[in-house]
Structure formats: structure tokens, C-alpha cells
Amino acid sequence: MNILVCVKRVPQTGGRIVLTADGQAIDTRFLGHTISPHEECGVEEAVRIIEKEGGSSAVLTLGPAGAEEQLRDAMAIGIERAILLETDGGEWDPVSTAAAIAETIQSQEAASEPFDLVLFGNEAADTGDYQVGVRVATALGRPVINGIKEIWFRDDRRAVFARREAPGGGWETYELPMPAVLGVKEGLNLPRYPSVPGRLRAKRKEVERVALGSSPSGALGLGAGEDAADGQGGAVPGPTKLGLRLPAEERTAATILGEGPDAAPAVVDLLERVGVLAR
Amino acid sequence: MSGPVLAFVEHAGGEPDRLSLEALSLARGLAETLGTTLEAVVLGSGGEAVAGRLGPHDVARAHVAADERLDDYAPAAWGAAIRAAVSATSPAAVVAAGSERGNEVLAHVAARTGLPMAANVVEVTPGDSWRVVRQRWAGSLLEDAALDAPIRLLSVAPHAVAVEPAAADAPAPSIATFEPDLEPADLVARVVGHEARTEGGISLSEAKVVVGGGRGVGSAAGFEQLQVLANQLGGAVGGSRVVTSLGWRPHSDQIGQTGLRIAPDLYIACGISGAIQHIVGCKAAKRILAINTDPDSPIMAIADYAVIGDLATVVPAITAEIERRRGTPA
Ligand SMILES: Cc1cc2nc3c(=O)[nH]c(=O)nc-3n(C[C@H](O)[C@H](O)[C@H](O)COP(=O)(O)OP(=O)(O)OC[C@H]3O[C@@H](n4cnc5c(N)ncnc54)[C@H](O)[C@@H]3O)c2cc1C
Ligand SMILES: Nc1ncnc2c1ncn2[C@@H]1O[C@H](COP(=O)(O)O)[C@@H](O)[C@H]1O
Numbered sequence: 384m385n386i387l388v389c390v391k392r393v394p395q396t397g398g399r400i401v402l403t404a405d406g407q408a409i410d411t412r413f414l415g416h417t418i419s420p421h422e423e424c425g426v427e428e429a430v431r432i433i434e435k436e437g438g439s440s441a442v443l444t445l446g447p448a449g450a451e452e453q454l455r456d457a458m459a460i461g462i463e464r465a466i467l468l469e470t471d472g473g474e475w476d477p478v479s480t481a482a483a484i485a486e487t488i489q490s491q492e493a494a495s496e497p498f499d500l501v502l503f504g505n506e507a508a509d510t511g512d513y514q515v516g517v518r519v520a521t522a523l524g525r526p527v528i529n530g531i532k533e534i535w536f537r538d539d540r541r542a543v544f545a546r547r548e549a550p551g552g553g554w555e556t557y558e559l560p561m562p563a564v565l566g567v568k569e570g571l572n573l574p575r576y577p578s579v580p581g582r583l584r585a586k587r588k589e590v591e592r593v594a595l596g597s598s599p600s601g602a603l604g605l606g607a608g609e610d611a612a613d614g615q616g617g618a619v620p621g622p623t624k625l626g627l628r629l630p631a632e633e634r635t636a637a638t639i640l641g642e643g644p645d646a647a648p649a650v651v652d653l654l655e656r657v658g659v660l661a662r
Numbered sequence: 663m664s665g666p667v668l669a670f671v672e673h674a675g676g677e678p679d680r681l682s683l684e685a686l687s688l689a690r691g692l693a694e695t696l697g698t699t700l701e702a703v704v705l706g707s708g709g710e711a712v713a714g715r716l717g718p719h720d721v722a723r724a725h726v727a728a729d730e731r732l733d734d735y736a737p738a739a740w741g742a743a744i745r746a747a748v749s750a751t752s753p754a755a756v757v758a759a760g761s762e763r764g765n766e767v768l769a770h771v772a773a774r775t776g777l778p779m780a781a782n783v784v785e786v787t788p789g790d791s792w793r794v795v796r797q798r799w800a801g802s803l804l805e806d807a808a809l810d811a812p813i814r815l816l817s818v819a820p821h822a823v824a825v826e827p828a829a830a831d832a833p834a835p836s837i838a839t840f841e842p843d844l845e846p847a848d849l850v851a852r853v854v855g856h857e858a859r860t861e862g863g864i865s866l867s868e869a870k871v872v873v874g875g876g877r878g879v880g881s882a883a884g885f886e887q888l889q890v891l892a893n894q895l896g897g898a899v900g901g902s903r904v905v906t907s908l909g910w911r912p913h914s915d916q917i918g919q920t921g922l923r924i925a926p927d928l929y930i931a932c933g934i935s936g937a938i939q940h941i942v943g944c945k946a947a948k949r950i951l952a953i954n955t956d957p958d959s960p961i962m963a964i965a966d967y968a969v970i971g972d973l974a975t976v977v978p979a980i981t982a983e984i985e986r987r988r989g990t991p992a
Contacts, residue, residue, distance in 0.1 A: 397937050398960035400803055409803075420903075420920045478778055506765075506781075508919065508939075510798055510805075513765035513781040513817070514772055517737075521773035526850040528737065529766045549856065550763065551674065552865070555735065556855035569920040570913035573906075621778030622794065622807035630804050637952065637962050643971035644979035650951070651983045653967060657949060659871045659895050659928050660984065 384438035384540070386429040387491075387498040389484060389516070390422040390457065392450040393509040406626045408474075409509075418453045420569045421504030427574040428534060428567065429502060430461035436536070439463055441498075443487065445480055447472040451590055458585035459577035466491070466591045475598040477510070478620040481518035483595060488523060499561045500543060505529050505568045518618075520564035528557045529566030664788075665813075666701045667693040668753035669721070670744055672763055673704065673712040681759035683825045685818040686719045689757040692786055693720075696754055701725065702835065703747040705732040705740055714834045718827035721835040725750065727842050735763065736852030741770025743842040748775070750840060753813060754788070760817040768817050777811050782819035797822075800919040802938040820923075821946070864898045866915065871897030872926045874917055874944065875905055878933015878954065878973055882910040887977045888932060894984050900924065902934050918943035932973040936961025953977065 394411045401410040418426065429440045441464040442457040444450045454465035468483055475483070492498065501523075503516030513529075520527030530547035537544065542560045547568075549555045559565075577585070599620060640649040654660040669689040672679040678686075686702070693700040699722040704713045706728070713724035725747045732743060744767065748756060756771060758764035760782045772779035784804070785795040792809045797819045809816065859865075866872060873892040875885055885899060892899045899915065906916040917924055919939040929947035933954065934940060941964055944950065952965035953973045962968055969976050 396799070396802075396939070398935065400799070400938060476778070478776075481773075508799065511781060511800065512779075514769035514779055517766065517769035518773040521770070524847070526738070526847070528851045530762055550679075550761070552859035554857040555853045556857070557851055558854050559851055570916070573909060573913070618776035619778050619811045621811065622780045622796070622809045625793075625806040625808060627798070628804050628806070630801065632964075635966065637965040637968040639957075640951075640967050640969050641971075642969070644975045646969040646971065646976065647979035647983040650967075650969060650976075650980050651987060653951070654895065654928075654984070657928060659897075 384432055384436040384500070385496055385498050386432060386438070386440045386500045386502065387488065388422065388425045388429045388440070388442045388457065388462065388502045389519075390426065390442055390444050390453055391419045391504070391507045391509070392416050392444060392446045392453045393419045393507065400629060402627055402629070406628060407624070408627065416449065416452065418456060419504050419508040421506065421508070421567055422502075423574050424569050424571040425502035425504060425567045426457045426460065426462060427572050429500075431572065432500075432534070434461070436540070441466060441491075443484065444468065445475060445483055445595065446470060454590055455585045455588070456577065458588050459581040460575055461581070464591070465588065466593070468593050468595050470595050471597045473597055474510075474624055476620050476622065476624075477512040477514050478518065478618050479599050481515045481522065482618065484515065485519045485522035487593065488519065497562055499563075501525075501562070501564045503564065503566045505531075505566045516564055516566040523562075523564070525562050525564050526559045527564035527566065528559065531565045531567045532570050534565065534567075534571070664696045664698045664754040665752040666699045666723075666754070667696065668725075668747060668751055668756045669700065669702050670756065670758040670764065670767065671702045671704050671712065671716065672759060672761065673706075673708065676708055676711050678712055678715060679759065679761065680825075681761045681764065681818075681820050683719065683827075684820070684823045685757050685759040685764070686716070686721070687825050688783070688786065688818045688823045689755075690720045692755060692757070692788065696788055698754060699723065701751060701753070703727075703744055705743050706730070707733050710837060710839070713837055717832040717834040718830055720828060720832070724835040724837050726837055726839050728839055729841060729844070731844060731849060734853045736849055737763070737766045738770050738851055739844050739848040740767045741774060742844055742848045744771050745774050746840060746842040748813065755786075755814040755816065758817045760819045765817050768815055772815050775813070777813055777815050778809060779815040779817075780807060780809050781817045783816045784819050784822040786816060799938065800942040802919075802942055864896065866898045866900050866917075867922055867924060869898035869924070870927045871895040871930070872900050872917070872924055872928075872944075872947070873897055873930045873932065874900045874902070874934055875911070875932050876902040876934030877904045879905065879910070880933075880974070884974070885910065887974070887981070890981050891930070891977055894981060895928075897926070902937075902940050931961055931965065932977060934961055935959045936964060
């Protein structure tokens with residue numbers, strides 16, 4: 384089995400988001416970064432599958448030089464190879480991101496062996512575009528399904544089974560012939576923490592780099608735009624970010640019911656008042 | 663004259679889905695602004711009956727692919743069908759619900775056409791350049807963006823737009839049936855098995871009271887006290903990502919951006935700091951009571967009520983007080 388996981392580096396925002404003065408980005412001066420949570424589970428799953436089935440695993444990200452940190456995090460828990468599509472740090476729209484990832488997968492596969500599975504997150508935690516995995520799969524002509532919380536293989540190892548939650552509750556199962564693409568969700572597994580030796584090993588490993596630079600602003604591919612609606616030309620990039628802002632929030636100071644266990648009668652009064660406790 | 667606005671309507675049990683009605687609501691406003699008609703695309707054998715109910719939502723025409731291969735969910739095939747409706751109508755925009763399926767199917771339409779797609783939009787303003795306001799970080803952050811393409815694809819963020827149907831006796835839309843050309847490849851990713859929900863107590867997403875626990879609960883065993891309180895209130899227990907990452911609770915109990923969105927009458931947040939990713943999952947609660955040792959924790963900014971103190975003593979005191987008032991020993 385040969386597996387690729389595509390991960391995105393996102394800021395580890397906490398209690399509140401602070402934007403840069405120009406409103407173009409999250410102020411990350413005092414924040415760490417992490418692999419977007421759905422993809423963290425994708426990384427763990429790839430490691431588990433290779434431990435069980437044998438084969439090889441790789442992780443890929445499109446991002447700034449600093450995203451090397453997330454690639455090493457993935458290698459620290461057992462991913463073998465890492466590929467960084469290095470940008471100048473500016474944001475890439477999902478159409479351009481997908482095009483660059485699809486192209487890299489094609490060149491990687493031409494140079495070695497095809498990926499039986501490519502794992503994406505269901506959506507990136509920051510931009511939440513809900514599309515990069517589907518675009519890459521479509522460009523590669525591979526079947527794709529999102530929202531996956533369980534993965535197993537058919538006995539002949541030529542197809543993958545994948546399960547996701549059904550809209551009204553319960554589960555639905557899909558069976559995809561490989562090579563296939565899956566968009567996974569947190570809850571797929573419980574990712575392990577890297578061990579110290581794992582971290583040290585990851586530190587010494589090569590990261591394959593491809594310099595991409597700034598996001599393409601024009602249309603991608605020949606004749607893009609004109610025939611886009613007919614699927615004939617290339618793709619039209621977008622949406623184009625103009626700025627970010629925080630939603631208006633209705634903040635009201637909390638009514639303090641008391642301190643410590645002495646507050647219990649006031650709490651139970653409240654429970655009765657709002658009708659969640661039968662008198 | 664601009665082409666119509668085409669809305670993709672998901673349905674179950676003969677009724678349009680709630681989130682699709684929200685999408686129709688935004689689509690209808692957009693059609694009015696553009697001075698064009700609102701049309702719908704409905705898929706599957708039951709499509710015609712559902713289409714017939716869309717009159718009060720101002721749908722003038724419904725395109726129905728009553729193909730039974732579209733009855734079960736198959737995102738690429740659904741995308742291909744919508745794409746066929748797009749070719750037939752040359753719409754100014756295609757609007758879907760920001761549901762799991764809505765976003766996925768629209769992504770297939772986008773991938774097939776090479777058009778850009780804006781997910782989880784809350785506002786759209788057409789013009790020389792179209793402007794959208796869309797959600798990032800599950801709604802903790804808003805993005806102003808330009809969406810410029812011959813056809814604009816957008817999904818509507820859940821619960822951001824009110825559903826306002828017109829008179830119930832509004833005329834039913836005219837129905838145009840169509841047969842999309844489906845390739846075998848379009849039908850590869852489709853549901854091959856269903857499993858019903860295993861009934862086990864009150865589900866977190868439907869509970870009227872949710873008792874949530876965070877790192878402050880201290881251990882898996884610490885949740886027993888929270889469970890006692892939840893039982894007394896006929897509610898369910900949930901938690902933050904910290905407690906699911908630590909393995910104190912299963913991921914299915916996680917509330918937040920990468921877990922469940924809940925909307926109970928009362929949410930009791932115990933030992934939870936109130937990170938933005940947690941808040942997006944619980945802010946739809948009618949009331950929030952926070953129990954926290956730190957009066958300055960961010961949860962206080964969204965809580966309606968608070969008890970400052972150690973949950974390990976506060977929660978048992980509450981359960982004991984409930985028992986006392988009920989006249990049975992704790
Ligand atoms: C991309 C991304 C997605 C995320 N998705 C989610 C998500 O879906 N859901 C989610 O919950 N988080 C999510 N997170 C994590 C989130 O940022 C926070 O780290 C997490 O919510 C914090 O959990 P907590 O409040 O339990 O822990 P902490 O932040 O550590 O807070 C513990 C709180 O308990 C209080 N406390 C401690 N001891 C006691 C005591 N004895 N009695 C009373 N109070 C006490 C402390 O004062 C503090 O306020 C996500 C993060 C990222 C980066
Ligand atoms: N810059 C990126 N680098 C690598 N993978 C990405 C990047 N952006 C998105 N992805 C992948 O595509 C998935 C869906 O992203 P999105 O369509 O942006 O919500 C993510 O969960 C990632 O797996």
C-alpha cells in the first residue's frame with residue numbers, strides 16, 4: 384500500500400482571534416501552528432495502515448517555509464517522506480492549491496509508484512473551502528468521498544471501504560476501487576503523540592521542496608475562463624480574499640450565581656426557573 | 663438580462679431539507695436583486711413531489727432528474743446531474759446548502775466546470791465584481807471575498823439565513839424533467855450500505871440539557887459526577903477537544919468546530935475555557951452556565967450565568983441540592 388496525506392498548516396487559535404492591522408490575516412505572532420485536525424487523523428490513519436499492510440507513506444503540504452514543522456510532526460509519528468510545495472507565505476485560493484497538488488501527485492507518481500490512497504481532510508480548519516480534495520480527485524480521474532470516519536480494505540486489497548455518518552443519524556458505507564481519494568474527519572482515530580526518538584528521527588529526514596512562490600492570479604491553464612462553464616478550458620481561480628473581520632458578537636456579562644459549593648441552591652433555583660428540572 | 667439563479671434542493675421523506683430552504687431563501691433574495699427567476703434542481707425518483715412544494719419559496723421552475731440511480735447518495739453523479747441542469751439553464755449562480763452533502767456535491771460541480779466555489783456564504787452582493795461574505799473557522803471569522811466567474815457557485819452557511827416562505831397558496835413551479843448522462847465513473851462512489859443509529863440514551867445533538875466537561879474535569883473518572891447531573895436533568899454529557907484527545911471521552915462526545923454543533927435549552931460548561939472552536943459548537947444553546955475556577959476565562963464572555971469554583975466540589979453540591987429538593991437522599 385502506498386499512501387499520500389495532504390495536510391494544511393493552520394494557526395493554533397485559542398480564546399479569541401486577533402487580526403493583523405491590515406485585516407488580511409490572523410495575527411500569529413503569539414500563536415503556534417498545527418496540522419489542521421481532520422488531517423491529523425489522516426496522518427495517523429496512514430501510519431496505522433502502513434504498519435499493518437506494509438508499503439510506504441508520504442505527507443504533502445502547500446504552504447510557507449514554516450510548514451516544514453507540520454511535515455516533521457507527521458514524520459515524527461511514522462510518515463516516511465515529506466514534500467513541501469513552498470509558497471511565499473501569501474494565501475493560495477483552493478482552485479490554485481488543488482491544481483498545484485494534482486500536478487505534484489502526477490509528477491511524484493511518474494517518478495516512483497502510484498498512490499493507492501490519497502487522504503485529505505474533509506475541510507481545512509482555517510479557510511473551510513470544502514473542495515480541494517474533490518478537485519484533486521477529479522483532475523486525477525479518481526473516485527472520492529468525503530466525511531470519512533472509518534476505513535478498511537477489501538480482502539483482495541483492490542478496493543477500500545469507507546464509512547461516514549448518514550444525514551439522519553446512523554452510518555453509510557462506500558466501496559471505492561483504488562487508486563482512490565478520501566476526505567477524512569476527526570474521530571477517524573485518536574492520533575498518537577510523537578515519541579522523543581520519533582521526533583529526533585524526523586528532524587534528520589529530508590524534506591523534498593518545490594518552490595512555488597506567490598499565488599497565481601490569472602486563470603490556470605489554456606483558454607481558462609472563456610469555456611470554464613463547459614469544463615473545456617482550464618479552471619478559474621478564486622474566490623479572491625479581500626479581507627477578514629470578526630463577526631459582531633453579543634457579549635453580556637455573565638450573572639455570577641456564587642462561588643464554590645455554596646452556589647448550589649442558586650444554581651438549582653435557575654434550573655427550576657428555566658424549566659429543565661421538574662419542581 | 664442575467665440567467666436564473668439555480669438552487670440545488672436536497673430532500674428526505676418527500677420534504678425539502680431545512681438547510682436547503684435556507685439556501686433557497688438566500689437564492690431568492692439574490693434572484694430579486696438580479697431581476698431574474700429562481701429555479702431549482704431536484705434529484706431522484708421522489709424529486710417531482712418535492713419540487714411541487716417549492717412554490718411558497720418563489721421557485722418558478724424546477725428541473726427534476728427522476729433517475730433512480732440518483733436515489734442513493736452518489737456525489738459525483740449528483741454533481742454531474744446538476745452540471746447538466748447548469749448547461750440547460752446557463753444560470754448566473756448555483757446555490758446549494760452548506761450541508762455536508764451540499765458542499766460536497768457543489769465541489770463536484772466546481773471541479774467538473776473549473777469554476778471557483780465559495781463555501782458557507784452568509785451574504786452575496788452581485789455587481790461588476792460579485793462580493794460574498796463567507797465563514798472561516800466554522801463561523802468564528804468572516805471573509806470578504808470576490809467571486810468572479812461566468813457562473814458563481816456558492817453554498818449557504820447553516821443557520822445564517824432565515825426561511826421566510828410566501829403564501830402557502832403560491833403557484834407550484836413548472837416542472838422540467840431531464841435525464842442527465844451519467845458515466846459509470848460517476849456512480850463508483852455511492853452508498854452501498856446503511857446502518858441504523860444504535861439507540862443508546864439521549865443523543866447529544868437532541869438533548870435539551872447538555873453537561874459539558876473540559877480539561878478541568880481532570881480525568882475520565884471525573885465525568886461520573888457530570889453524568890449524574892445530566893441524568894437528573896434528562897440530558898447528555900459532552901466535552902471539549904482536550905478531553906477527547908486525552909481519551910477521557912469518545913470523539914462522538916466532542917462539541918465544537920471539528921465535533922458536534924449543539925443547540926440545547928441549557929448548556930452547562932464545566933472546566934471549559936471557551937476557545938473559539940468550542941464556542942462555535944455551543945453558542946446556539948439558549949442559555950449557558952459556566953462552572954470555572956477562573957473568572958477571567960473566555961467562556962465567561964458568552965456564558966449567561968457562572969459559578970466561580972472547583973467543579974469537583976460544585977457539581978456534587980448541585981446534584982445533592984437537587985436530591986434534597988426532591989426529598990430523596992443523595
Ligand atoms: C483547528 C482547531 C480545531 C479545534 N476544534 C475544537 C473542537 O471541535 N472542540 C473543542 O472543544 N476544541 C477544539 N479545539 C481546541 C481548542 O482550541 C481548545 O484547545 C480546547 O477547546 C480547550 O479545551 P478545554 O477548555 O477543555 O481546556 P483548557 O483550555 O485547558 O481549559 C480548561 C479550563 O478549565 C478550568 N479549570 C481547571 N480546573 C478546574 C476545576 N477544578 N474546576 C473548574 N474549572 C477548572 C480552567 O480555568 C480553564 O478555563 C480546536 C483547535 C484547533 C486549533
Ligand atoms: N495548502 C494545502 N496544502 C496541503 N493540503 C491542503 C492545503 N489546502 C487544503 N488542503 C487539503 O484539502 C483539504 C480540504 O481543504 P479545503 O478545500 O481548503 O477546505 C484539507 O483538509 C487538506 O487535506
